[in-house]
Amino acid sequence: MRTLIFRTIAPYLVALMVLFSLFVLLRGHNEPGGGFIGGLIAASAFAIYGIACGVAPVRRAIRFHPMSLSGFGLVLATLAGLPSFLLKVPFLTGLWVTPNVFGVEVALSTPMFFDIGVYFVVVGVITSIALGLEEREND
Structure with a gap:
């Protein structure tokens, strides 16, 4: 499914999805969301980019x-438990x-x-699985 339209739209869609995944990650402390669902959204973005452009561009991007x-x-x-x-x-x-920080209170x-x-674990595992499946499909 590497149509011209999909290859053209994919980088913009991926950028929006990664940005939204970061929003969901940071919003998850006060409302539903967090690392797991944010990681799934980011991994889905990388999978879409892999489908549109191939595995090698995704590996270069991350x-x-x-x-x-x-x-x-x-x-x-x-280390968060330490x-x-x-x-x-x-x-x-x-x-x-x-x-x-520069006169602004930052809650950590x-x-x-x-x-x-958790976000990085989910992004890494799901992206690894998706790229592995995409590589196997192209062989």
Whole structure:
């Protein structure tokens, strides 16, 4: 399904989907959404790009092997529990801090870092599966 229209529209659609996935990721702390569904949206965007342009352009676009993204996400999600462990509260207890950055209070929390880790795990695993299936189909 590599029609001219699809190949032309795919990069714009992918950019919008990745941007929306980041919105869903960051919105998920106060309303439904978060790392898992945001990761699925981003992985779907990469799959669409792979269908439209092939596997090699997707691999160049993400710059890292998808499974290394998963490994990074797993480490980040695990490290999100470290502050609670150090403060002698149950592992993965949510902790918040609000530092001032250029005069603006920024709310940071361990659940946010956990969700970002889940996001990278889901993007890496699903993108790896989708690219593997696309490569196998083209052989």
